[in-house]
Amino acid sequence: MSLSSKIIEEDSRYLMQSFSRWYPLVIDHAKGSIVYDVEGREYIDMNAGIGVMALGHGNEKVINAVQEQMRKFFHYSLTDFYYDLAVRVARKLVSFFPFQGKVFYTNSGTESVEASLKIARGHTGRQYIIGFTNSFHGRTFGSMSFTSSKYVQRSIFSPLLPSTLLVPYPDRHNPLCQGDCSSAILGYIEDWVFKKIVDPNDVAAFLIEPIQGEGGVVVPPKQFLQGLEKISRDNEILLILDEVQTGIGRTGRMFAYEHFDVKPDLVCLAKALGGGLPLGAVVGRSEVMDLPRGSHANTFGGNALALAAAEVVLEEVPRILSGVERNGKLIFDNLASSNSLYLEEVRGRGLMIGADLRKDGKPFEEGLEKVLHKSFLRGVLAIGAGESTVRLLPPLIIEEELAQKGSSIIAQEISKL
Numbered sequence: 001m002s003l004s005s006k007i008i009e010e011d012s013r014y015l016m017q018s019f020s021r022w023y024p025l026v027i028d029h030a031k032g033s034i035v036y037d038v039e040g041r042e043y044i045d046m047n048a049g050i051g052v053m054a055l056g057h058g059n060e061k062v063i064n065a066v067q068e069q070m071r072k073f074f075h076y077s078l079t080d081f082y083y084d085l086a087v088r089v090a091r092k093l094v095s096f097f098p099f100q101g102k103v104f105y106t107n108s109g110t111e112s113v114e115a116s117l118k119i120a121r122g123h124t125g126r127q128y129i130i131g132f133t134n135s136f137h138g139r140t141f142g143s144m145s146f147t148s149s150k151y152v153q154r155s156i157f158s159p160l161l162p163s164t165l166l167v168p169y170p171d172r173h174n175p176l177c178q179g180d181c182s183s184a185i186l187g188y189i190e191d192w193v194f195k196k197i198v199d200p201n202d203v204a205a206f207l208i209e210p211i212q213g214e215g216g217v218v219v220p221p222k223q224f225l226q227g228l229e230k231i232s233r234d235n236e237i238l239l240i241l242d243e244v245q246t247g248i249g250r251t252g253r254m255f256a257y258e259h260f261d262v263k264p265d266l267v268c269l270a271k272a273l274g275g276g277l278p279l280g281a282v283v284g285r286s287e288v289m290d291l292p293r294g295s296h297a298n299t300f301g302g303n304a305l306a307l308a309a310a311e312v313v314l315e316e317v318p319r320i321l322s323g324v325e326r327n328g329k330l331i332f333d334n335l336a337s338s339n340s341l342y343l344e345e346v347r348g349r350g351l352m353i354g355a356d357l358r359k360d361g362k363p364f365e366e367g368l369e370k371v372l373h374k375s376f377l378r379g380v381l382a383i384g385a386g387e388s389t390v391r392l393l394p395p396l397i398i399e400e401e402l403a404q405k406g407s408s409i410i411a412q413e414i415s416k417l
């Protein structure tokens with residue numbers, strides 16, 4: 001039995017199997033944009049640990065910063081005591097936003113979303129929060145109440161959070177949408193939801209991904225997010241953007257909302273922020289971040305090692321955004337050139353790219369599995385999103401040569417379907 005087979009067998013014996021893996025990759029180590037398995041095989045990384053390793057694996061600056069911090073202290077519960085590193089990273093983080101802001105640190109995406117929901121309700125004194133279909137916000141009860149990219153993620157865990165509503169996201173594959181359905185959905189919110197279901201004065205916030213990730217890399221029309229911002233302003237409803245996946249340079253801008261010229265009130269972050277260490281944050285307008293003392297805190301949020309890594313990430317990522325645009329375009333064009341009946345569309349921004357596979361207009365799940373598996377056997381790692389979208393989220397520092405080679409192999413496998 002190979003070492004990888006043995007580890008996979010033991011994994012199924014000792015770990016709860018509530019998640020599904022795409023292919024049998026057993027990772028040993030990684031450097032830059034290359035991952036090595038326990039048998040010594042090499043792979044081009046188009047996952048980055050699912051949008052986390054923005055600066056690549058084994059980044060020396062991150063290693064040095066974390067090592068230096070290790071010699072000072074690892075952890076000392078920021079919500080009970082003070083340290084300068086937490087202030088420095090928060091100051092740097094808010095400097096990217098178009099408002100006077102404050103930060104609350106968390107350990108993960110879902111915890112950032114939970115915090116944002118509490119802040120929205122706490123600040124406004126209103127109960128309702130409106131999310132969007134086909135979204136992914138996490139797997140704890142609050143965030144799960146707005147997660148609807150697959151029903152298996154929520155169905156057996158009900159009842160979920162009360163006073164929540166889901167309205168359609170403007171995805172052209174939503175059966176209710178014919179082409180751009182932005183104005184239909186905005187009209188539905190104003191003329192139907194606000195008249196029949198809930199008084200807008202009871203709505204604390206809208207929670208939305210500026211580009212849906214897990215739902216299949218769905219980019220909404222600009223006028224949709226702008227219209228939603230207007231409805232928010234008109235009704236004093238907060239606009240919470242979940243940038244857990246899109247944030248920190250992934251789309252070629254520091255934050256995806258910059259593509260849409262909208263201003264959020266609260267932004268949820270995690271994934272890339274900690275450079276591979278668990279770190280999330282909610283960044284919000286200072287006047288909104290006003291929960292009473294003692295009402296919200298955590299033990300590990302703002303862990304010193306994670307913050308040391310984040311300080312490097314926030315310094316480095318703005319410098320590599322032009323490479324994100326350039327390599328994103330290269331990958332996008334390579335995928336779009338696949339000669340396949342089944343390639344419905346290539347979508348995305350920067351290095352967040354999805355190739356949607358459809359057969360007779362319906363999601364082509366077997367096609368997706370085949371492409372991912374065959375690419376894996378040829379040394380390229382990517383996973384799926386939505387029902388049948390090949391999703392590419394490589395490290396933001398990926399070299400042009402690897403971006404070219406990795407995306408060409410995936411494009412070839414799509415063509416072979």
Ligand SMILES: Cc1ncc(COP(=O)(O)O)c(C=O)c1O
Nearest residue numbers: 108109110136137138213244245
């Ligand atoms: C947009 C978005 N929000 C929230 C989450 C949840 O993050 P985590 O898995 O760190 O809880 C994810 C994870 O993929 C995500 O993509």
